[in-house]
Amino acid sequence: MKKRKIELAVISDVHLGTYGCHADELIAYLNSIQPKKLVLNGDIIDIWQFKKRFFPASHLKVLKKVIGMASKGTEVYYITGNHDEMLRKFSDTSMGNFKISNKLVLNLDGKKAWIFHGDVFDVSIQNAKWLAKLGGYGYDMLILINSVVNWCLLKMGREKYSLSKRIKNSVKSAVKYINNFENVAAELAIENDYDYVICGHIHQPKKERFENxxxxxxxxxxxxxxxxxxxxxxxxxxxxxxxxxxxxxSPFFVDEDLKEMDMNDLIASITDKEVDAEDVPHFPEGVEEKPSTEKDHETL
Structure with a gap:
């Protein structure tokens, strides 16, 4: 099947390195498109939770896929978020078609698009980072529990259920926070004459016109x-x-050249280094990997 040719694709909040990440599905999606530009809008790698040493092969394949797309001509912009904030020290770094920045402004057919992750609006991150990190661990654990619940539901022939969505939709403070986030982003975009404002961070896909x-x-x-x-x-x-x-x-689920690669091969292909077996990330005891199923930018 032919890949869909598009001008721009934006993904965010992949959280590579966490149990909830759907790396295989993301590879399938990236295999199905041929974008001129790819924007990774923050929280792609979850550096906050790296201490767990959970980074299966499918997560490495995502990195390899993105690098491969850049090497084949796609302009890749990595915009930093709160979970990968350590990369902010490399802001404005450019390596061929791969660029790192804190925010991005693109001209799209004569209209200005303002792209940033969105954590700058999060008071908990700005004033109580330890609380935000604690919430991140709790969210990851909730997703892990939810995966067990959904496995049971599927065995019973029932549809999947999202515990976190249920909680966010039923807690008034969470709904209010999301609404405030969207309103502030839109108002700032209008104030600065941006035609589009593009965010991630709150895990709520949305397309809506705001006016004042x-x-x-x-x-x-x-x-x-x-x-x-x-x-x-x-x-x-x-x-x-x-x-x-x-x-x-399904036809795009796995690249042919990735099917037979083991962990050492994947790391070597990304870093150009040989890796000893004891240095390869492993799963915590009792945890198994999921089966594979132009531009202006400045510091925000």
Whole structure:
């Protein structure tokens, strides 16, 4: 099957290195498209939770896939988020088609798109980072429990259920936070004459036009690859939210050249170094890997 050619794809909140990450599904999606530009809008690698030493081969394949896309001509922009904030020291670094920045402004058919992760609006991260990190661990554990619940539901012939979505939708403070986040992002975009404002961070895919007395802007959120499995796509002057669960991507599930690669081969292909077996990340006891199923940028 031919790959879909699109102008721009935006993904965020992949959280590589956590139990909730759907790396195989993301590889399937990336295999199905041929974008001119790919924006990784923060929290791609979850550096906050690296101490668990959980980084299966499928997560490494995502990194290899992105690097491969850059080497074949796709412009890849890595925008830093809160879970990968350690990469902010490399902001404005450029390696061929791969660029790291804290925010990005793109000209899309004569309209300005303002792209950033969104954690700058999160008071808990700005003033109580330890609390935000604790919440991150709790969220990852909730996703792990949810995967067991969903396994049982599927065995009983019932549909999957999202515990975290249920909690967020039922807690008034969470709903209020999400609404405030979207309103602030939109108002700042209007104030600065941006036609589009594109965020991640809150794991809520959305496309909505915001207006006030000063003008209007199109607010877009790419969602995540933990629960929603969504991305943003721009082509023919139009935006759309892509939902993996609504698509059929089995022909693209795995690159042929990745099928037979083991962990050592994958690390070597990315770092150009030989790796000793004892240095390869392993799973905690009792945990198994999921089966494979132009531009201006400045510091925010």
């Amino acid at each position: 007395k000063n003008g209007s802007t199109l607010y877009l959120n790419s969602g995540d690859w933990v629960e929603n499995l969504t991305a943003l796509e721009y082509s023919f002057k139009r935006w759309r939210i892509y939902h993996y669960n609504h698509d059929k991507l």
